Amino acid sequence: MAKGSVNGAQPAPPRRLSWNDPDVRSIVYQAVALILVVAIGWFLVSNTLHNLSIRNISTGFDFLSRESGFAIGESPIAFGPENTYARAILVGLLNTIRVAVVGIVLATILGTIVGIARLSKNWLIAKLSMIYVEVIRNIPLLLQLFFWYAIITESMPGPRQALNLLPGVFVSNRGVKVPAPTDHFAYDLAAFGFLLAIVLIIFVVRFARKRQDATGQAFPVYRTGIALLLGMPVLGWLIGGAPLELDVPKLQGFNFVGGATLTPEFAALLFGLVLYTAGFIAEVVRSGIQAVSYGQWEAASALGLTRSQTLRLIVLPQSLRVIIPPMTSQYLNLTKNSSLAVAIGYPDIVSVANTTLNQTGQAIEGIMIIMAVYLSISLSISLFMNWYNKHIALVER
């Protein structure tokens, strides 16, 4: 590289094209690789175009604005056969995001509990969590999904004999029915209160840190935070008039009306994903905690910190650094595994895109949509987790 620019005393040797020059070789190799890839790509694309023209399939995304003509079992937004394919795909995307977000939150909680339980001094608890982790991790997720789905749809009674676990809660082979609050202005206020609480907490944390830096006095951030998170929504609800009526599900004919539903598909998928991923997260958490050396515990207690302070201030921040990268890949796995929904009929993005490509014949566009969606979800999760990882990383001199 810097061969030509030696200081002026010696004229640079004239550059000759030689196979022995690593730079020349590297350029040749790269050129060959690029040409190969372009050639293969051109071959595939030209074949595809040819095949498509034979089958009279037009390429492009025009089909997205056409009427879809199929119904989707469950949808967070209104959807009917008269809506477009684009809206159908949006419904699939929202369903994927819904199960992924709920799944990630629940799997993190369950996985952390099981991971800590595996390290418990209590023999029974440690063994039980070990059995859980080993069994769950060594059976394919798809099989577990089929299993849960079969349990829900085959072993549960029909709606007329539904199990009435709590007043208003019915479990049957049509899913779980729960009472839902009726639409009321107060709930919007409560949601607003929740958002406000999050903003306030950010300010409280800043204020607490500043005050501790200046005066050394600690501020009870956690207690304040929890009080705000619980208090603000309740306050909003009270201001809105504290409505108490609930939409309780009732048996009418062969099925329930009213209330909110957890469909068997969603329940089986969520259950399977959470249990499966929690098994992996448990191992991540366990190894993270074990990675913090025991000396840290001893040093903390020598400083007079309580056990919970030690865990919160000394051990967890250090183990988080070990935990975050593998945890990120577990979150990504959960999101990608949610695509197995197609096997049990939950209308996620893969399932909807699959129906779309079967109906329209737009195979390439359908697959491209699926891949683009997962790539962008994966990318955003890993960007966020990388940002978080950098945020908590050890700052060295």
Added chain:
Amino acid sequence: MTTASESLPPPSISTGPIAWVRERLFSSPLNTVLTVLSVWLILMALPPFIEWALIKSSFTAATSQECRAGGGACWAFIGQKYRLILFGLYPYEEQWRPLIAAILLVAMIVASCMPRFWNVSLPIIWVGGLIVVAILMWGGVFGLRYVENTLWGGLPLTLILATFGIAIAFPFGIVLALGRRSRMPAIKTLCIMYIELIRGVPLISMLFMSSVMLPLFLPEGFSIDKLLRAQIAIILFAAAYIAEVVRGGLQAIPKGQYEGADSLGLSYGQKMRLVILPQALKIVIPPLVNLFIAAFKDTSLVVIIGIYDLMQSAKVSLTDPAWRGFSIEVYIFISIIYFLFCYSMSKYSQNLEKRLATGHKR
């Protein structure tokens, strides 16, 4: 404190079963609560399960009505259907062939797990073994009847998809890993793009792609059958993951090894083949075993594009109108099969990690 004349009580026993119970189950109020809670849980869950699975179950019933009468599990169903579940639609009287093929594949996997075979003989065993498996499955020579691969199924197919997948993806993965570590920007970019693209999408989308897009990619008149298409998808998918694992191994080799090889005047190929890769691959054997477990579990996804693997044959066995509604039994049966394979491999990988961890960890 002031008068120390009174003698202290003897210390509580610190060995023996009572001490063990006190120490491991009831050492604090929280632990006591947890112990009581989990014992209650076990008492709630275990007896009904045992009653269902063993006491009220039927192992010999001839019809489904008879089987259902007991109110417990119907294991007789498995007895009726195990040939279908294990071997799929393979011609009934020829099913010894997939059986031997499956045993051979397992033997090859076991051999690869023994350090004794970690030399030139391993590739030979694999190439030879895979050829024998292919002959057994396809037939058509040595007087064996030709069996189309659309009839293959069950456990041998699951094993084939996983082992061929990993075995063929392995060299690709190494090339991709070397490419990603390369100093040539174009090659490096291509490899990174491939690896990240594949790792960012679920296997299902790859399987869909192979089943609907691959036929479009090929010139007119050419076609590959469904099984091969799924196998290609699994290979392409596994290669990206293997590449990342191997890259980890390459990064763990100290720089001095690279420089030492350079100073001996070795070419890039010699350096990698003789110095770097033997060390790097040794480090990554445990994660590779884990990848194999993942691949073994992931092959179950081919159900979605309609390939007759263990999972699919289990599902098909459920569609017999004479035997309806025994899905839990079948799922438990194949869960046990999957579990035995995966658990033994993961135990092996843990042992290996302990055995190999001597030199590098301080």
